[in-house]
Amino acid sequence: MISDTCSQGLRISRLTFGYGRSTPIIEDLNIEVAPGTLHTVVGPSGCGKTTLLRLIAGLERARQGKIYVNGRQVAGEQLHLQPEKRNVGFVFQDCALFPHLTAERNVSFGIRGRRRRERRMIASRLLDRFGLTDHTDAMPHTLSGGQLQRVAIARSLARNPTVMLFDEPFCNLEVSQRAAIRRDIFEALKADRIATVLVTHDPDEVNEYEDDRTDLS
């Protein structure tokens, strides 16, 4: 049961969304994700998993319902806070690293109000945390799939987000890499007490870290 008071982390209340006038692909959805917990979203292709993440991030506009981030309403019937103002991190399926920037500059891209030197220090620290110390000046096209994924996560974490969204982050990785990357990511997120929503088509792979689950099928 969803509480009436706005909790910390992420809260979604009676969310409905559809493209155009078609039948809603998400209807009357309620989710609550506390800080430091992992919420997985599962379901068949086309059921609206990625759309849900895009709604939370502000990349799509909700038709009905409300979304709260860290107690602040970011989406409602008359309200749509732009993505850059929500403090929500999004790790895209293809990582979406900026191909013209080095790993370090990708990570520091979202850091604001600090001097260049400080931004570099923060970025280096984060890259170090994900085992990418030797790749700070690497261009994205020189990195492996696992390294790209780690840079993308470091980039989102650099802004100290309240909520992190993952869109099938492991599907493009080799099986041998997945366990190590999963561990690195989820330990970091729990340590930073970030509310995390993860979309996956294979829920078994995150069983050991999962706190709650929504099935959109």
Next chain:
Amino acid sequence: MVGRLTRVWLLVPFAIAMIVVVPLGVVFTIAVGDASEAWDHRVETRLLDYSLSTLGLAVFVGILALAFGVPTAWRVQTHRFPGRSMLSWALMLPLAVPAYVAAYALTDLFQFSGPVQGWMREHTGRSRSDYWFPDLRTLPGAALILASTLYPYVYLSARVAFASLPRSAMEASRTLGSGPIRTFFFVALPLSRPAIVAGLALVIMETLADFGAVQHCAVDTFATGIYRAWYGMDSQAAAARLSVLLVLGIAAILVTEWALRTRRAHHHNTHRSAPMTPRTLRGIGGWITCAACCIPLFVGFALPGARLLYLAIDRGDRKLASVFDYGLNSLMLGAGSGVIAVVLATCMVATHRASAGHSMGVFKAITRYGYALPGPVLAIGVITALGWGDRTLNDLWASIPGERARLGLVLSGSIIALLVGYQTRFLGIAIPLIDAAYGRINHRLDDAARTLGMSPAGVFAHIHLPNLRAPMFATGLFVFVDVVKELPATLMLRPFNYDTLAVRVYQLASEERLDEAATGALVIVAIGMLPALVLARRLSSKHRTLGAGLHNEEVSA
């Protein structure tokens, strides 16, 4: 394994490449000859002026073309607003207006005795000394005119680049705290830079090659200097030396563009994301965007077009029959050059494809650079090379025993010179377009046809040709229109007493008889609209062959 027949065909690309190499080589050869007083005079009096004004013009035009082309491309490609579907193709219409025609029309419109200033004086009661009005017959004025007709190259290449921007990278920027403006400047623009620079390089090369507009605006550039050295001072060597300096400047631009493109090219390989979905601009914002996007279209097409239309209807060319004659010359030259260019380009690309593994790409690359040669430069090269050819022919003719008249200037004094000159320049358009179309025909189709018993000629006739018909027509159309618009090369290469519409318009406008020139100019603009409309249609549809081909052309040029 290359068969015997194929080895013979290897000579085809070499021979076609010579159409560009020989004139350029001739220019360099003449340049190292004795230029004597004419060159010393030029160096002492004008060279610095030519350099500064050419550089200044290129910089001004570049900045304005970027200002016109990039924001309009961004808005049209990534936003929905009132008039967007019309603007998406209409913004390419200034390509139909040759810069010299726009210069004639706009200077006439805004000069002291023109309708705009006349209307102002009449309604405000002011006299000449009471107000200031910008003069278009200056360097900034020429830059504005050139940019307003050339910006579609930047617009087109920017649109192609923006269309392929990965949506996820743009959205990632938004989720990382960047608003739309910062996302544009820090993500979209850097990712699109190679394509935009390619379009810009084309604009600058066209600017350096322009003769009619800058001459009308009284701006001394290398192009006008070459023309004057050739005709005014009768010094081939001085003209060739100026040409070499201009070609070296263009080579520097090409090398810079190439370096920027290759340094960035690999980045795009990392993307497999969906393209962006357009964002809707509602209310006043949408209308302001529409109005802003109309500005370059207004300056580069609507204003000159309307002025020419008014002059043509009000007065026009009293010798309509002569317009028809000159028009026929233009059409014949355009059609002939279009057909020759398509045949040569197809031979070049087909041979290159058939000889996979042989390093013949260099010949293809050389011919592409022909488009970078300004009209006056290639005219000097072509006419001199053909002059040598004439002398050789006449010597051979004279060595045959018997009494007969001299052959005369059968090559350099006939339309052969024009046809060769046009190929030197416009194969640079034809080859990339045919190449792009050929690239879409899967090699396995060739293999399948061969295993089914078809000869190489049969593969070409039954597999390639049916798939190349539309691109071949489009290529011929592009060359046809460019030939009809081409002024400096036509002016310098045409045979005695043989004029085209472009030359006729130039001559009338030079004599301040714009009302008469308007009819011919309007016909050129109407013909020029054909490829702009074809291109717009292709770009708006899913057929990317032409768009990609033109993009390759920009990149290669």
